[in-house]
Amino acid sequence: METTSEQASAVGGNGPSLTREQFLSAYHDMLLIRRFEEKAGQLYGMGLIGGFCHLYIGQEAVVVGIQMCLRDGDKLITSYRDHGQMLVAGMTPRGVMAELTGRATGYSHGKGGSMHMFSREKNFYGGHGIVGAQVALGIGLAFANKYRGTDEVAVAYFGDGAAGQGQVYESFNLAALHKLPCIFVIENNKYGMGTAIERASASHDLYKNGEPWGIPALQVDGMDVAAVHAAAATAVAHCRAGKGPFILEMMTYRYRGHSMSDPAKYRTREEVDQVRKTRDPIEHVKHILLDAGVEEATLKAMEAEIKAVVNDSAEFAQTSPEPDPSELYTDVVLEA
Template sequence: MSGSAKKKSDTSPAPGQARGNQPTLDKEELLRAYHDMVLIRRFEERTGQLYGMGLIGGFCHLYIGQEAVVVGVQMALKKGDKIVTSYRDHGHMLAAGMDPKGVMAELTGRATGYSRGKGGSMHMFSKEEHFYGGHGIVGAQVPIGAGLAFANKYRGTDEVAVAYMGDGASNQGQVFEAFNLAALHKLPCIFIIENNQYGMGTSAARSSASKALWRNGEPWSIPGQKVDGMDVAAVRAAAAEAVAHCRAGNGPYLLEMSTYRYRGHSMSDPAKYRTREEVEEMRREHDAIERVRRALAALGVEEQQLKATDDEIKKVVTEAAEFAQTSPEPDPSELWTDVLVEG
């Protein structure tokens, strides 16, 4: 752990709390962030509606509340950087540039989906956008992220790999094995813990002996910092620092994004382990989208311009839902494809 990283992280904020001398984004960057975060939220809200109507089957984990994390990180990446994440993945797909129509079609099990209707909510991929899933097994994506970083280094590129995980996955054994390999081989991998304060039904404070998840890489000398994950500018700044560290050949980096999910762990979770007042306070006091709206207003952006963006996104999401519901289901012959690869 470098002295500078430790100093910054020791005073890191809880969700929604601002740190002094916060980094800022210019107007165009804020408008881009606003568009991308609102797109994710409206898409997820429609996803929840379709799930309630029985049009989406299986498990479904919504990203509502955490939008600033993936949008801020994506702003620090370039084309060719690799991304892998867990089952709370729809927002990551949209931020990476995947078509909302293809994502929604996959959610509804249609042949026009990114996995031809066979992957569903947790298992979508896009080689074109360098998005390698969506993985349903807790923590399983993290070694894959290390593998993607190894491929980058082996090929001699300056591309990085980003492996997202939740706070519930951060103490999995395979995660620490991935840390070890990444540090041993100085792999350009950014490990991101999206600490939304709760696992499936237990707070991180009760389930993790480590109370500073950003320090979990210290046994392997992996630098890290904790970031206000409800502030897209702070996320982008921290991600840019991590990316620069990796591109320079200095090995992996760990970021703990302190964020919050407004909905249950999955669509089947009533989230009775926390109070309604707690959730309402987070929405009222710390919402990432509202923070950007206030910043844009301070820069002179009129409400009418933001409403136009909102209307545009509403149309995109409506078209995605209509496309998904009118697309054909996979042919039964698809049962026999993608199950075996012969060398």
């Protein structure tokens, strides 16, 4: 039923399990997320982004590796650390950045901000500010897939801090009971807000939390996009075959604080630097590509293109209009 962490590590292996073209695509998408998030951090510091803003820097391999296994029609839902999922789903950097800055051209017309934007066109269902609430909604998306008779899957992302929430276990039960095609992705970045997972959970192997309901699971190196891709392919195949839900615990790490207002004094600078130097997901793929004969000039050109796209999104956001005051009651109050 379950897979041990040692077996799970072998799923992706230490060697390249993707083609050169797939690694190039993964490098592009991970770098886009990182540069976008860095720019969002800058705009937040300038006061152009208000409210909460949770950056995805360091965790890029998780969403990129999983998205490579999905297809049109598959559904995504996640927590408030959501910009990476939006970008890999195909939502435009312009639209996402405009929403972050509260502009009318944003995906929620400037009224949702960082934590609350959606795109039904891209099958991205949020962005949710309530810890763990998106998981129950995720199995709803999976139920809709099954009810309609499709083989589409739903992916529900949540963090280690949400893994102990009651609605998560209720969702495990219902998903297993009805054999719903839902992939539960636990992004274990070691800290729920400022609390280390060891101090918050008696279960230190979160992928085993679905055992009472017989949910198969893998614990994966979430800093290795090839390992993520291999594990995700297993989970997706399981769900498409009508065998019910699957749990993936991604062992990852965030470089920044929980949110932009978090100084992250609960961990040492040396700890963060050590992960950056030895486990960075983007540098890992860059070395693989260089060893495979990809010229550094090719990667530099890609980086320049991504920088231009991100700068364009920031310029677009800053020059877009704010929502008209008449929008204050749109989608909120219906006068009968």
